[in-house]
Amino acid sequence: MARQRNVKLEALLKECGYTHQELADQVNRTAEVLFGKATQCTDRHVRRWISGDVQWPWSRYLLALQEIFGRSPEAMGFVPRKSSRVPAPPPRPTRVKEERPVRRREFIAVGLAAALGLDAIPSAGRLGASDVERIRAIVPALYNYDHSLGGGALHEVAALALGQVHHALNHCTYGDRVERALYAASGDLAASAGWFAYDAGRQEAATGLYNEALQAGMLAGDGQLQARVWSNLAMQARLLGRDQEALRIGRAAVETRQAKTDPWLMALLHCRQAVGHARVGERVRAERSLVHAETAYGRAKGEPAAWLSFLTPAELTGLAGAAHQALGKHQRAQELTGAALGMLDSRFERNRVYYQLQRAQALLDGGDVEQAVDEAHRTAAMMERVQSDRVRSRLSDLRVQMRRYAGSVPEAADFIEQTRATER
Structure with a gap:
């Protein structure tokens, strides 16, 4: 079966406000409640579930996801193989208070x-x-x-x-x-x-x-x-x-x-x-x-x-x-925005992300694609800590513009793939 992106799970993450890393952390916490010991889920696992590389997660992850979202595997967009079955939940370990994650x-x-x-x-x-x-x-x-x-x-x-x-x-x-x-x-x-x-x-x-x-x-x-x-x-x-x-x-x-x-x-x-x-x-x-x-x-x-x-x-x-x-x-926009970033107080994290995107845009429009990609990568890493649709829209627009360089600049293609979850 051809790989198919799991748009249902992706939508659940967006609805609940989870980043890839936050969902991985929640899976580990929930699994500890379910099994009495933590799992080793990482943001890479989450990316592979969303991309469709993994269509049916391991049981310990699947049970934790069911507990987190309160939905069946199919409702979360997972595709069972012929031998797949929904695992039975394990007995709850004693003396561990059951937690239900909050959005x-x-x-x-x-x-x-x-x-x-x-x-x-x-x-x-x-x-x-x-x-x-x-x-x-x-x-x-x-x-x-x-x-x-x-x-x-x-x-x-x-x-x-x-x-x-x-x-x-x-x-x-x-x-x-x-x-x-x-x-x-x-x-x-x-x-x-x-x-x-x-x-x-x-x-x-x-x-x-x-x-x-x-x-x-x-x-x-x-x-x-x-x-x-x-x-x-x-x-x-x-x-x-x-x-x-x-x-x-x-x-x-x-x-x-x-x-x-x-x-x-x-x-x-x-x-x-x-x-x-x-x-x-x-x-x-x-x-x-x-x-x-x-x-x-x-x-x-x-x-x-x-x-x-x-x-x-x-x-x-x-x-x-x-x-x-x-x-x-x-060029002048890139210089001014870089100067603004150098002066910006650390408490203005949302504005820092905004202006880093502005600098990436100025670099891209000025023809410096590789440096624009580097700046955009740093921005995407910071963006998971803020909740601003306005800023995310700007990143989405930048991704669209970078597609024209994806065939000739490998860094641009990598950036587009690695930030696919930000697509609107």
Whole structure:
């Protein structure tokens, strides 16, 4: 029988948030519960199951997989031989507590919900300033995780927190001053949840959350929140291929009074506008926006808002690289992106992966295929630690472009094969 890729198992990994190594580790843990001793499953075993090289795993692996996913071998995409049979589970060893694995994203969400103290948000009674501060503290804590984990791990817990804030708004009592502060806090949380959904690839959910944040910003009289949401909507429009719409939205954000009085926000807005102008071929406007961004950043003092904590010199340099890449200046883009990576703080792991992909793209577009493959390999190895559909989409696009070199550059062919599991 010809080898056939196990798309069912591949889909299960994606649904449950497992990387190859994470599933192998879970197989070993589950087998220890089942057999009383660990197996030696590795990521190589998982890759061979998915590629179809192994169509019916050994019994000890098969039983562990059935326990993990709660499905029959055939439902997991395995193909039995004539002599194959589903093995009977062994007697459970005594004094070992049976564990049922939890999906990775759900595990993160549960852990974060507890760490953030969401249960402390009142559901009845009168709300005061301390309650507002408790709600406001959620967003900075979430962004600390976002920088490393990515939005795929956070949008659900942010939505859960937002739901509890909605309940408090509708079932508690409060005065006028607290009411405005509550709307500002809930808008901040909605905008953050929208960003996480955007990063996770859930664009419809992101749009709804952004609209909610805009409404809350108007009710609170919070112009900065509204400018922030306009900026994120512009990014989303650009992601969806609506470049002119993105520029118009971004221009509206730049022209707000709040942006003009907040150099942190203005620097980011001009950087994003620079990328937008570059994407439609407006070189002079793109370069002008980059100059405006540098000028605004030079006026920034103190600490930015939590959602702007990623805006460092490394980020500005990386966005400048993105603008030059869009203008077709691949060598300059590669230099700027490399400089950004050299400056980037270790806590910004998701952004590091993003900019490593940007550098790989610049190298590829500049004709340095082998070095682009090396950079992409390093990126793929790091990507398993973050959950960002936006970043994974970029890797998928890079893989597609590398196919044209697969016949002439062995490294490109190897990269495509080794990252097949990332195909969308």
